[in-house]
Amino acid sequence: MKLYVIYGGKNAEHEVSVKSAFSILQHIYYDYYTVIPVYITREGNWFRGSEVKGRDSIQSKAELVDLKQKTPFSFNELIEEESVAFPVLHGPNGEDGTIQGLFETLDIPYVGSGVLASAIGMDKLISKSVFKEAGLSVLPYKEVKLRDWKVSRQDVCDALETYLDYPMYVKPVNQGSSVGITRVLNTQELIEAIELAFNYDYRIVVEKGVPVREIEVAILGNEDVHTSVPGELVKPKPFYAYEDKYLNQKVVREIPAKISGELTKKMRKMAADAFEAINGSGISRADFFLTEEGEVYINEVNTFPGFTSNSMYPKVWAKTGIPYADLIEEVIQLGLRRHKDKY
Ligand code: ATP
Ligand code: MG
Ligand code: MG
Ligand code: MG
Known part of the structure; x- marks a missing residue:
């Protein structure tokens, strides 16, 4: 059976994913699988490395990223032979149901949660x-939508301050590894944190900080x-x-x-x-x-x-x-x- 270890990814947790994949590749039971590393660049391009033969074959994380110089990956490969996908991906475009949907449509087995659980x-x-x-x-929270923010920052901040006390946590809705998250103590910080979070998503959640x-x-x-x-x-x-x-x-x-x-x-x-x-x-x-x-x-x-x-x-x-x-x-x-x- 071919095991495709897929890592990197088009998101802010790219580096964390490479670290996770590096560790995983050092601990797979190689007797059971033909292991193929697949690297997704930050731009979202897929590359395939040659077969990893054993736990000591990959010496550094840099080697995993150098696959970029190698062969573009074709999805046909996944369906041609008996294979299983191991998406070692954190955050949007990996942990959020999108790539899981791709595997579902190709009808190949994959590691981790399915589309719905990943998205939720x-x-x-x-x-x-x-x-x-x-x-x-769950702690008290409120949603901030980009369209409301564009209409009136003042109204959004007033509504948040009426409902929640400081400190508050401002978070992009779809993200991980604390990327785009800020703990805020006053209105000025709240505004800056919301602006920052909108760089990552068009929906934001603001929570009571405890x-x-x-x-x-x-x-x-x-x-x-x-x-x-x-x-x-x-x-x-x-x-x-x-x-x-x-x-x-x-x-x-x-x-x-x-x-x-x-x-x-x-x-x-x-x-x-x-x-x-x-x-x-x-x-x-x-x-x-x-x-x-x-x-x-x-x-x-x-x-x-x-x-x-x-x-x-x-x-x-x-x-x-x-x-x-x-x-x-x-x-x-x-x-x-x-x-x-x-x-
Ligand atoms: P990851 O996926 O890496 O676990 P994340 O990006 O999904 O993280 P959260 O776990 O929601 O983000 O928050 C990141 C950190 O911020 C928490 O581990 C905690 O330290 C702090 N934090 C978040 N929300 C609150 C809150 N409401 N009250 C107190 N601390 C909070
Ligand atoms: Mg998280
Ligand atoms: Mg996470
Ligand atoms: Mg967390």
Whole structure:
């Protein structure tokens, strides 16, 4: 069977995707597959590398990106032979249902959630409605539409300030890795943050900012949903920004999170409920906020979370009893099974 590991992508999380793919390629069970790397450039062009023969074949991330000098990728290749696609992509054009739709139309199996779950998970407004419908608590929020912003910034800010107190979090609706997100403390910052977020999407969500501990639970499975021990992102400041996630080493991951058994149970249940509510399959990471008063809010479900051997998703699974290489094999099998069962 041919395994197409697809990474890069036309979005702001391109680099993170290359990191995830580099780690994954070092841990695949090569005896089972013919592994083909497929690189999507920032412009959205697809290139194919030659077969990766084993765990030590690719020495650096740069090699994965150099594929650009090689052969353009043809989708015919996917349908000609028995194959499975592994989209190692974060954010829009990868984690949002668009590429999943391509695989559906080609009728080939792929790793991770399907079209609907991917689209809901990436959409910070729709997902909140779905979570609420499932009985899960979310923080107060409000939508800002580009057309309203163009008509009157003043009206938009007034409406937000009437409904929410500072600090607020301003977020593009479809995005990840904290890209385009700002924590704001006053009207001036609010205006600038909204302008920034509109660079990434034409819909924005503004949320009430709360001092919280951030707890994440990993999910694995199709109909049979399994959850990991919770992990905590222990951070020195309120906002866990892109730089903290990938560039500096300020964030400590506490695994398992130091919370009560009761809270652990509650969050694992909430994670499974959220996953089922969006119709998830394969993998996901549910992100929670825990307040000083002990209230739990769901923030989001990431249908393709960071996947380097150092990321939260593999780390909480390792602690739960599934080592990284086995996890990779399991998510491939889940993708194959979903395709077969038409789940
Ligand atoms: P990723 O997909 O990488 O997990 P994201 O871009 O989807 O991230 P969020 O997880 O929604 O973005 O927010 C990024 C970070 O901003 C959170 O991890 C947290 O540090 C902070 N944050 C977001 N919303 C709130 C809020 N309402 N109250 C307090 N902190 C928040
Ligand atoms: Mg996210
Ligand atoms: Mg994400
Ligand atoms: Mg998050």
